[in-house]
Amino acid sequence: MADCCKLVGDFPVGSAPGCIISVSTNSSTELNRICESFTAQGPTTGTLNMSAYASTTIHEGCPGRASVSIPWVRRYDCDNDEVHFIFSGKGRSSLSGDVDNLARIDEVINSYKIVNASAAGGPAALYTDETQYDGYGLIYSGGPVSFSTSEDGQVTFQNWFGVGDGSELLLQSFNLTVEPGNYPVANYSFVFTA
């Protein structure tokens, strides 16, 4: 077996908390071939996507979802080869259905009705009729990593997997999916420098 293929059971989760389902990274270096024999090289940044169980309790009740997207302002200091990600607000968020009190919107702006119905499974199939809330900021109290986007300090995390240059992971998006009969699942996307 090639060196790059390893048993996932041996994956070094390090100090990462909770029940992680999957981890993947996607990185790239900004390259610009401006001359035939010279390529200008910019910073290398990446995203780390992590999926994990948000709770160890099987959900009973209606399905639910919550999400948030955090805007980071990026500025590059090429004199010192340093990328600065500047926190610029708690981010657009939405929540619908029953999320087991795992998440709540910090600042609700609007709410409206949403439906999801399909008779493809027969007339006895269930449909959902819920309220969706749109706003800014999300306070997430589930696992494996809880956070609040309301304050800068609560959306940066230690680099559990040692990706990139080892600097902090910055939460850029998150979504929580809660389905009846299943464990709630949290999906995180972090940005990092390499």
Add this chain to the structure above:
Amino acid sequence: MALNQDIVGQRYTLRAGAPMPILGGGFALHTFMAEKNDIILSPCTTNLPSSRDFRGQGGDLMSANYNRVLDTSGNIFSGNKVKEPTYIDEDAIYSGGSGGGFIECTSLNISYDVLGLVTITYTVVSESAGFNVRGTIQAGGQTFTGWVTSATVNQIPFTSWYETHVTMITTTADSY
């Protein structure tokens, strides 16, 4: 940031004529102090200024500009207004900020004219307010020295960081 909450930025403009070549090399720039204006940024406001707020009618505003924001009320505007200038010493800009921060990589632009005068523009990103300018720029094997002719500092919206947009008129160090 709440509705009708403003951000105060500042603009510095050197009161100067065009640089004049000096016999034997170099240039002279005659200056007559500098102007400093407060620029009031209003990301979301319901209050537009009255004509009477402008200097021509006894107020203290020089200009203002607003665009309507997409909102169900139809009455939210985003824009800015420029207050009347105060006159300051030319070199006050060099002590106006911390001198910290960094020059955003691709903001640096260097433009030469036929006389060898070099206009340089750049943006300094900093965590501290005030004019964070550089009096000297080193780039491409040259040292550019001269005067800041204009600078504008404003807070990056929704952050605690600041950007100073700077324009300088310079020559390379070997032309003195």
